[in-house]
Amino acid sequence: MTTRDIVFIALFAAIMAALAVFPPVMLPLLGVPITAQSMGPMLAGGVLGARRGGLAMVLFLALVAIGLPLLSGGRGGFGVFFGPTAGYLIGWIVAAVAIGWMTERVWHRLNYLTACAICVAGGIGLLYAVGVPWSAAVANVPLSAALIGSAPFLPGDVVKALIAAAVIVTVRRSYPLIPRSAATSR
Amino acid sequence: MLSDLHVPGNSPVHRARPGVKLALLAVFCTAVFILDDPLVTAMSGALVALGYAAAGLRPRHAWTSLRPALWPLVIVFLAQLVLADAGTAMFVTGRFAVLILAASLLTLTTRAVDLTDSLRVGLERLSPRIPADRIALAVSLCLRFIPLVRTVLEDIRRAQWSRGLERRPLALLVPLIVRTLRTADEMAEAIEARSVE
Structure with missing residues (x-):
């Protein structure tokens, strides 16, 4: 891990924090506000790769845990890890690592479609695979009920995955970071 | 903030x-x-x-x-x-x-x-192999980056607003990431040049 890696990890943890104050987009049909923050794990994984992307999420959540109000809506502090939706926060780490890992695998032939597939699989599939059973377990509700409860966020998350994929592909063109890191860290 | x-x-x-x-x-x-x-x-x-x-x-x-x-x-x-x-x-x-x-x-x-x-x-007590100083560096860098990223985001938003692009997420996110990555690279070089490493 070079100084450059550490600086990038710190940067993406900070970008996560900035996404919390990004103007929320309203979904026209459902009226569910979608905040930009959950795009962070996709961007971190897709731009930095598995290792640095995952560590950026760990750093961000550590800063939240020590009491900085960096989650959207100004939430923060140790308490957020004990709420019913804490699984999604932990899921961000899993999602960033998975998206980073998949992006590294297809880096040389990454296009918008593969990036979309990666973001949907990691940022929605895996994220929900952690978050839904977690909230079912801590809230004592059956899995199906937790799944229904998370359904309103699905359309927004799909939109975010599509945007994140476009960002990843565009940034790759002007600022490719993954191959160089693969050469130095392995 | x-x-x-x-x-x-x-x-x-x-x-x-x-x-x-x-x-x-x-x-x-x-x-x-x-x-x-x-x-x-x-x-x-x-x-x-x-x-x-x-x-x-x-x-x-x-x-x-x-x-x-x-x-x-x-x-x-x-x-x-x-x-x-x-x-x-x-x-x-x-x-x-x-x-x-x-x-x-x-x-x-x-x-x-x-x-x-x-x-x-x-962490230091837990294992000497944990790079505690690097973790400390990452934390302090991040605390420095948060206001910086917010300022850059505000700048870009104003610039894109004058072009009528402020509602396009891509027109905000891509410049934000590329510009701050460049800053991060310069910062990494500065840190290494001063041998903080």
Whole structure:
């Protein structure tokens, strides 16, 4: 891990924090506000790769845990890890690592479609695979009920995955970071 | 903008070592979950209330820590009401409230700096192989980056607004990432040139 890696990890943890104050987009049909923050794990994984992307999420959540109000809506502090939706926060780490890992695998032939597939699989599939059973377990509700409860966020998350994929592909063109890191860290 | 949620004070709860508070919190929350009993939850709720009183915190502070979790809690309450009964709904929701309030007590009475310091010391003691100085570097860099990224985002938003592009997420995110990555690269070079490494 070079100084450059550490600086990038710190940067993406900070970008996560900035996404919390990004103007929320309203979904026209459902009226569910979608905040930009959950795009962070996709961007971190897709731009930095598995290792640095995952560590950026760990750093961000550590800063939240020590009491900085960096989650959207100004939430923060140790308490957020004990709420019913804490699984999604932990899921961000899993999602960033998975998206980073998949992006590294297809880096040389990454296009918008593969990036979309990666973001949907990691940022929605895996994220929900952690978050839904977690909230079912801590809230004592059956899995199906937790799944229904998370359904309103699905359309927004799909939109975010599509945007994140476009960002990843565009940034790759002007600022490719993954191959160089693969050469130095392995 | 980057103030933590700490409420200054000089009570025994404030003065207790952050590491001790963290360990107590871990034991407390695990116990509440494992024992899984309404009576235990009620008692631990009383214990948390006692902790808030001992720290000289007002109900207003408890409310500010609970308020962000309000909607998820209401949803959980309603789900339990439908799936089980009112008693279970009260128990499950109450347990969340107790756990969140207990964890917030740590945040409210401990400065973020002290928590980071004790975390660093704890990590160093845990294993000499953990690069504690690098973790400290990452934390301080991130604290520096947060206001920077927000400023850059505001700049880009103004620029794209003048082009009529302020509603296009791509027109904001791509320049934000590319521009801050460049800054990060320069910063990494500066750090290495000064041999902070």
